[in-house]
Amino acid sequence: KLLLDADGVTRIAEAIRAAFPDAPPDVIVIDPIRNLFDGGPDGGGENDNTAMMFFLKDRVEVLREAVNPDAGVILAHHTRKAAKHQVKDDPFLALSGASALRGFYTSGLLMHRPDEDSTQRRLEIELRNGPALPGKLIDKVAGRWVELNPMNERLVRxxxxxxxxxxxxxxxxxxxxxxxxxxxxxxxxxxxxxxxxxxxxxxxxxxxxxxxxxxxxxxxxxxxxxxxxxxxxxxxxxxxxxxxxxxxxxxxxxxxxxxxxxxxxxxxxxxxxxxxxxxxxxxxxxxxxxxxxxxxxxxxxxxxxxxxxx
Missing domain, CATH: 1.10.10 (Arc Repressor Mutant, subunit A)
Structure with missing residues (x-):
């Protein structure tokens, strides 16, 4: 099992350079974090903000510096178990290691299902250094995610x-x-x-x-x-x-x-x-x-x- 530990960073960087010999990639994607997570010497899990910050700074940032310092990084991550009202009030707190993550990324997207009996999802948007953006109502149609008209969403009962x-x-x-x-x-x-x-x-x-x-x-x-x-x-x-x-x-x-x-x-x-x-x-x-x-x-x-x- 590959981990993004000190040895894993070196191996992955070498593999990326071998795959892109002419020019480094513009985007590095880790999907999902859970499969590569290394919480550091204390062995903390994803819900541990200290362990998450270690992973982001000492693993993800180091990998980007080794591959292409100007590359963008996309991190796919799971949410922890949270009550519906908690997700509704502050969706991004549902992320495992939320405090560390929210202080690291420049923009975040979170998809959740408010109604378990419906296929529709809410796509929440968070910008670290920008204005608040309204969420979107989406659903998968013919194998593709499409945006739905929020005016059609029932708000009461x-x-x-x-x-x-x-x-x-x-x-x-x-x-x-x-x-x-x-x-x-x-x-x-x-x-x-x-x-x-x-x-x-x-x-x-x-x-x-x-x-x-x-x-x-x-x-x-x-x-x-x-x-x-x-x-x-x-x-x-x-x-x-x-x-x-x-x-x-x-x-x-x-x-x-x-x-x-x-x-x-x-x-x-x-x-x-x-x-x-x-x-x-x-x-x-x-x-x-x-x-x-x-x-x-x-x-x-x-x-x-x-x-x-x-």
Whole structure:
């Protein structure tokens, strides 16, 4: 196991010079400190500020001087166990050996998770010789860390709000599933008739609640409408929008057909394609350009991801 002790400093410096024969590196990264930590003759640990100061001055600084005195140094370090409120009040005190570290670095970044049930992290920023900077809300999306809009962060009653969010997503998922199942059973509905038919079923609540959820789903593009369902044996409705339609909806079960000449078995289905959608800006019923291509409104992709995970 390699330690950044006196012998380790010499060996690492030689290895760096061998790897960069033409010019020394501009940045030296130690990730994490724990794997190379040497607390000095007293053998102190990372939480010992005296041992941490020894490591920083007698090991890290000596290594930089040996490699490139002008090089920047990045240190990756773990936090110690601390209560949530302590991390919130002064995040950088949660670092092991915090006092020594904070007197050594010129800038610090600390990432922590305020809510264990959420994937979002807080990125705290500390400048030794600069103005205070606000923290950032970040999350990993498609394998990359991205900054989130802090205005979307719930500040009051977070746990209760998260439960309400989850319940809304559950109702959305149930409604979409019901529409698919009903269409497979050769049953189509207008928004009002669906709300009245499934009132207090599947945990959806009253017909008014169902109508509200359908309205939101239509605005986001999860629900569209079919004005003329006569090909399915349904009359044209006087409803403002038409019959409810969701992506992948099929009328009745798929039917297997056998080619008498070749004996080939094919499966045919009757897709229910939308003719109109709800404009997210005006709320008006507008005609769909291409019924075969389902388009969601901008910003609805996250809802779709959460609903697919539900």
């Amino acid at each position: 977070k746990e209760v709000g998260a439960k309400f969010d989850a319940e809304r997503l559950r109702k959305h998922d149930v409604i979409l599933g019901m529409l698919l199942d009903e269409a497979a059973g050769e049953r189509l509905y207008t928004a009002m008739q669906f709300a009245e038919t499934f009132e207090n079923r599947g945990g959806l609540g009253s017909k008014h609640t169902i109508r509200e959820r359908l309205s939101v789903l239509a605005t986001k593009g999860f629900v569209k409408f079919l004005r003329d369902p006569s090909s399915f044996g349904y009359p044209v409705t006087r409803s403002r929008f038409g019959y409810l339609c969701v992506e992948g909806m099929q009328f009745g079960l798929p039917v297997e057909e056998v080619d008498p000449a070749t004996g080939e078995v094919t499966t045919s289905a009757r897709p229910v394609l939308p003719s109109h959608f709800k404009c997210p800006q005006s709320g008006l019923s507008l005609q769909v350009e291409n019924p075969a291509v389902w388009v969601y409104q901008d910003g609805s992709e996250d809802d779709l991801t959460h609903m697919s995970e539900a």
